[in-house]
Amino acid sequence: MPVSRRAFVRGTLAVAAAPLVTHAAADQVATGAITIAGPSSPLLFFSKHLGELAWPDLGRAVREMGFDGVDLTVRPGGHVLPARVSEDLPKAVAAIRDGGSRVVMITTGLTSPGDPAARPTMAAARGVDVRLLKAGYYRYAFADVRKELAEATTQFRGLVQLAAEAGVVLAYHNHSGYIGAPVWDALGMIAGLPAGATGLYFDVRHATVEGGEAGWRVATQMAAPHLRMLAAKDFYWDKGRDGRWRVVDCPIGEGMVDWKTFAAEIRKAGFTGPISLHVEYEPGGRTPAEKTDRMREAAARDRARLAALLG
Known part of the structure; x- marks a missing residue:
């Protein structure tokens, strides 16, 4: 789907001229924001971890846990399915607002400008004034990593063109094990692209997995000019009985x-953008209802810990 340079620049200028999260200023619905530098950063909860909740119940749960809003999954198996994004994203955003919260960003599975859901997702997001989107992931096959990185870069850049046209920002996540996990690779993917249409969804947990003692800090400083959103989660390395080291997720x-x-x-x-908190570890519970309760308790604890550690 070719996009003219003129359309790309016009869309980019539109994004750059507009506030990224207008609801953050208009709707002070919760008190979970963290003051890091200047205005508070809205603290969000990643909706994947309460995937069993309907939209209004999700809004109520996120508000009751003390978060400022939702990082909403709009991808296969998510709270909004890509095939129904035009119809369902406005309904989901309205229902979450009725529940007392708001959608500040969305997490997509988009990896190609040829995806039939790419344009509708971006248009629907702009239509409900949610302008921060996270892209999907590209995997290394480890057959020819240079070629694989180049192919992923081409696909991602095509998506950024669509984002500029739609007036949204599509950020890339440095997720360990995937292309772009070393932040310098992710920086190469966005190099030369307009800042008003892309940037990084930076994850210090994954940067620490990849970067060890000091590499994560180098990555943070390299990513700093391009930060759009942050992910918050924690982990440690554990050596199993088989002698192999594994990453184990844990509370903040x-x-x-x-x-x-x-x-x-x-x-x-x-940085003053949104921070999305993830509970990737298993908080316990035997029945579905107990698991939901334990997840909500864990999220509230992690939110408090994160606020104390970052504030």
Whole structure:
């Protein structure tokens, strides 16, 4: 789907001229924001972890847990299915607002400008004034990593063109194990693209997995000029009985992420965008209802810990 340079630039200028999260200023519905540098960063909850809840119930749960809003899954198996995004995203946003919360960003599975859901997702997001989107993931086959990175870069750049046309920002996530996990690769993917249409969804947990003792801090500083959103989660390495080392997810503040130093780095960067909290570990519970309750309790605890560590 070719896009003219004129359309690309026109769309990019439209994005750059408009506020990224207008609801953040208009709707002070919760008190979970974190003041890092200047205005508070809205603290969001990633809706994947309450995927069993209907939209209004999700809004109520997120508000009751103390979060400012929702990072909503708009991808296969998510709270909004890509094939129905034009019809359902407005309904989901309205229902979540009726529940007392709001949608600040959406997490998509988009990896190709040829995806039939790409344009509708971006148009629907702009239509409900949610302008921050996270892209999907590209995998290394480890047959020819240079070629695989180049192919992923071409696909992602095509999506950014569509984002510029739609007036939204499509950010890339440095997820360990995927293309772009080393932040310098992700930076190469967005190099030369307009800042008003793309950037990084930076994840210090994954940067620490990939970067070890100091690499994560180098990655944070390299990513700093391009930050659009942050992900918050924690982990540690564990050696199993088979002698192999594994990444184990854990509550915020109980793992290997150096939150104090990270807070200093993002404060220095002047970051004021949204922070999406993830509970990737298993919080317990035997029945579906108990699992939902334990998830909500874990999320509220992690929210409080994160606010203390970053504030």
